Amino acid sequence: MTTQLETAYYPEIVLAVAGREVGPADRATSEILDPATEEVIGLVPHATAADLDDALTATEPAFRTWKRVSAFDRAALVHRAAGILRDRAERIAVAMVRENGKTKRDAVAEVLVSADLLDWLAEEARRSYGRVIPSRVEDGRVLVVQEPVGPVAAFTPWNAPALTLMRKVGPAIAAGCSVIAKASEETPATAVEIYLAFRDAGLPDGVFQLVFGEPDAISRHLLASAVIRKVSFTGSVRVGVHLTKLAADTMKRVTMELGGHGPVIVAEDADVDLAVRETASFKFRQTGQICAAPSRFFIHESLYAEFAAKFTAHARSVVVGNGLDEATTMGPLSNDRRLAAMEEFVADAVARGGTLLTGGQRIGTRGYFFEPTVIGDVTDDFDVMRSEIFGPIAPLARFTDLDDAIARANSSALGLTAFTFTENERTARRLSNEVEAGLVTVNTGGTSLPETPFGGVKLSGYGHEGGIEGLEAYMTRKLINQL
Ligand code: NAD
Numbered sequence: 001m002t003t004q005l006e007t008a009y010y011p012e013i014v015l016a017v018a019g020r021e022v023g024p025a026d027r028a029t030s031e032i033l034d035p036a037t038e039e040v041i042g043l044v045p046h047a048t049a050a051d052l053d054d055a056l057t058a059t060e061p062a063f064r065t066w067k068r069v070s071a072f073d074r075a076a077l078v079h080r081a082a083g084i085l086r087d088r089a090e091r092i093a094v095a096m097v098r099e100n101g102k103t104k105r106d107a108v109a110e111v112l113v114s115a116d117l118l119d120w121l122a123e124e125a126r127r128s129y130g131r132v133i134p135s136r137v138e139d140g141r142v143l144v145v146q147e148p149v150g151p152v153a154a155f156t157p158w159n160a161p162a163l164t165l166m167r168k169v170g171p172a173i174a175a176g177c178s179v180i181a182k183a184s185e186e187t188p189a190t191a192v193e194i195y196l197a198f199r200d201a202g203l204p205d206g207v208f209q210l211v212f213g214e215p216d217a218i219s220r221h222l223l224a225s226a227v228i229r230k231v232s233f234t235g236s237v238r239v240g241v242h243l244t245k246l247a248a249d250t251m252k253r254v255t256m257e258l259g260g261h262g263p264v265i266v267a268e269d270a271d272v273d274l275a276v277r278e279t280a281s282f283k284f285r286q287t288g289q290i291c292a293a294p295s296r297f298f299i300h301e302s303l304y305a306e307f308a309a310k311f312t313a314h315a316r317s318v319v320v321g322n323g324l325d326e327a328t329t330m331g332p333l334s335n336d337r338r339l340a341a342m343e344e345f346v347a348d349a350v351a352r353g354g355t356l357l358t359g360g361q362r363i364g365t366r367g368y369f370f371e372p373t374v375i376g377d378v379t380d381d382f383d384v385m386r387s388e389i390f391g392p393i394a395p396l397a398r399f400t401d402l403d404d405a406i407a408r409a410n411s412s413a414l415g416l417t418a419f420t421f422t423e424n425e426r427t428a429r430r431l432s433n434e435v436e437a438g439l440v441t442v443n444t445g446g447t448s449l450p451e452t453p454f455g456g457v458k459l460s461g462y463g464h465e466g467g468i469e470g471l472e473a474y475m476t477r478k479l480i481n482q483l
Contacts, residue, residue: 011196013188029043032044063207066148075122075125100190103323131144152168178209257461264419276307288392292447
């Protein structure tokens with residue numbers, strides 16, 4: 001097994017600017033760490049200011065050319081890129097595990113979902129119809145047509161490096177935009193593989209450019225340019241607010257997919273086994289580093305003991321290890337920042353009188369492994385209830401009155417996902433109507449699919465990814481009034 005891990009695939013990281021691919025030998029670099037071993041597995045080249053200027057210069061003519069390619073031909077190319085991703089899913093997944101830590105099974109699934117999203121976008125972009133409005137003038141013609149919005153700047157994080165990038169470059173390219181993406185310097189190989197899939201599918205130079213470097217310097221440089229017409233970001237609220245302010249100076253459109261702190265409400269009449277099954281594996285998937293994950297658990301007091309026992313039993317069954325090991329069901333945290341954050345959450349919870357039902361400790365001293373953790377007897381003043389967790393900790397709180405549970409769920413400034421469990425139709429309607437989130441589920445942990453819109457309310461962000469909304473975010477409407 002060790003030999004297999006040591007020889008595991010990891011590509012050379014390149015910048016892709018103006019039709020050139022530039023490797024680490026020719027630029028300043030930063031190290032890429034394997035979160036399971038803390039070993040350096042590669043170097044990421046940093047774009048210079050001149051590289052960014054070259055990218056901006058190349059993106060405008062690339063956009064003019066690409067938008068003129070018919071929707072039919074664009075769709076064929078996007079389908080080809082999806083096919084290439086499927087063919088290379090194994091190797092991309094290995095690289096993703098090495099830089100991010102998630103299990104190989106999750107990494108393969110993420111690549112395949114990203115390919116499915118591309119196929120869906122390719123088809124949908126062929127159906128971006130306009131409309132005809134009856135003119136008030138005889139022989140007049142009033143049309144509404146959809147056009148690609150223009151060159152896009154996209155910024156993506158490390159937790160789901162394939163899907164978060166694909167939710168931006170996929171619709172941009174399918175709609176006829178050009179895009180300059182800055183993916184996370186911590187997970188650059190997945191982004192390079194996605195770039196290569198489009199390149200090898202025949203995408204013209206300059207339509208998809210990829211850069212890495214110092215995030216703030218890159219975003220300031222790109223967003224100061226009037227050439228960029230749209231900004232899309234997935235990451236923290238703090239950075240999302242900052243980028244939205246920068247985008248406002250030149251009135252760029254924005255899509256902001258920021259954090260979540262998903263409440264789970266298990267009502268008095270819920271099926272406990274179903275609630276545990278639907279939330280427990282989701283909680284620990286990708287080591288809890290999913291913005292859509294269940295995060296704050298409100299359990300009716302009559303079901304609390306049963307739910308806590310069954311949820312804790314699930315947590316204890318999670319097998320923590322290197323994501324490349326087949327037996328592993330949860331890998332390490334992706335970086336040392338998340339490890340420190342988990343230790344602080346647990347210390348605060350214990351100091352406030354929470355009950356550690358399982359876990360609570362770092363595992364070993366090498367690699368960012370942390371135990372699947374369940375904390376009981378939690379109240380709303382605990383840090384773990386007030387800040388996005390983004391890690392494998394499940395805080396369990398009790399409630400007695402449903403109105404109170406809804407108010408507590410809505411007390412967060414975030415509103416991305418919410419999970420509700422009840423066998424009563426009237427309660428289901430109340431919960432889905434009254435809980436403030438971009439997505440409310442009833443009796444399922446299922447979240448979004450390529451064909452469904454995903455986005456948050458309040459500080460969780462602005463706009464949607466996926467669904468027709470995710471494509472329209474890269475299109476603008478033009479009114480044509482002709483006499
Ligand atoms: P962070 O705020 O430093 O960075 C978040 C992401 O934004 C990273 O990928 C980073 O490279 C990028 N970034 C940072 N500054 C930027 C800038 N000025 N311009 C452009 N991009 C920039 O935090 P972090 O430690 O990486 O993650 C911390 C928190 O971020 C997590 O706890 C979680 O709450 C949130 N997060 C959310 C998502 C999501 O899917 N919504 C993904 C990753 C992180």
